[in-house]
Amino acid sequence: MGEPKLRLQGVSQVYEGARGETRALQNMDIDVAPGEAVAILGPSGCGKSTSLLIAAGLRVPTQGAAFVDGVRVAGPRLNTALILQDFGLLPWKTVAENAGLGLQIRKTPKRERAERVARALEQVGLADFADAFPAELSGGMRQRLAMARALTCDADLLLMDEPLSALDALLREEMQDMLKRCWCEQGYAQVLVTHSIEEAVYLGQRIVVMSPRPGRVVHVLENAEMQQENWRDADLFFERCRALREMLRDIVAKEEVAHA
Numbered sequence: 001m002g003e004p005k006l007r008l009q010g011v012s013q014v015y016e017g018a019r020g021e022t023r024a025l026q027n028m029d030i031d032v033a034p035g036e037a038v039a040i041l042g043p044s045g046c047g048k049s050t051s052l053l054i055a056a057g058l059r060v061p062t063q064g065a066a067f068v069d070g071v072r073v074a075g076p077r078l079n080t081a082l083i084l085q086d087f088g089l090l091p092w093k094t095v096a097e098n099a100g101l102g103l104q105i106r107k108t109p110k111r112e113r114a115e116r117v118a119r120a121l122e123q124v125g126l127a128d129f130a131d132a133f134p135a136e137l138s139g140g141m142r143q144r145l146a147m148a149r150a151l152t153c154d155a156d157l158l159l160m161d162e163p164l165s166a167l168d169a170l171l172r173e174e175m176q177d178m179l180k181r182c183w184c185e186q187g188y189a190q191v192l193v194t195h196s197i198e199e200a201v202y203l204g205q206r207i208v209v210m211s212p213r214p215g216r217v218v219h220v221l222e223n224a225e226m227q228q229e230n231w232r233d234a235d236l237f238f239e240r241c242r243a244l245r246e247m248l249r250d251i252v253a254k255e256e257v258a259h260a
């Protein structure tokens, strides 16, 4: 690999809380190539969200560092987009205003902002809802709006923390298709944090499997076939999900023995 788009190098995170220290991450290393889609899978509380916040420049790790294009991440970066579980939509702003928030922060001129917002809303199928408010949207539409906001910003790195977890199964698959389509069309590097084995296998060219807390990388699974047509129905898709399920069970069982 040439210079990675994103590198997490020796990242450890210890949180100091009222109930003492929590070691969330321990010596985590990940490289994500430009244009690559990586899924991070791991048990609840293993530090997945923490690793994204560090990559986004919203948290400075206790040890180690994140680098984007070889530059140490010291704060939020203009071309890194982050989509969180609750999408971060502002209820008092319209769909178009929400989609244009990133551009507004960048002080993009109004006319250009309107054009880029219109294009992004078109891309995610929300063009007819530009003047609606978030409360009038379904869960899937809110997800698409969060995506539109990321698309307007010409992100070269998209970080997503469980963006589909609130959706029902069918809608979730539809949104997974949308995420895959946008990634194919736009060519940004993408890191998706998820609890869902199927989602990781559907959307990750590489799947990073983490241990229970303190989270570290225990497996990296190549999954280049995710670009195949009808991948969700392929025998290999099911086999890969099964292999991952066993891997995760194994990891959790080993930890339980270690802590017994």
Ligand SMILES: Nc1ncnc2c1ncn2[C@@H]1O[C@H](COP(=O)(O)OP(=O)(O)OP(=O)(O)O)[C@@H](O)[C@H]1O
Residues within 6 Å of the ligand: 015, 016, 017, 022, 023, 024, 042, 043, 044, 045, 046, 047, 048, 049, 050, 051, 195, 213
């Ligand atoms: N700001 C904080 N202060 C104190 N502890 C925190 C903070 N943020 C996270 N933690 C703790 O760090 C650990 C890792 O949390 P994190 O949210 O990164 O994990 P996760 O793998 O994303 O979890 P989940 O899959 O349940 O969303 C957890 O034990 C959590 O309680």
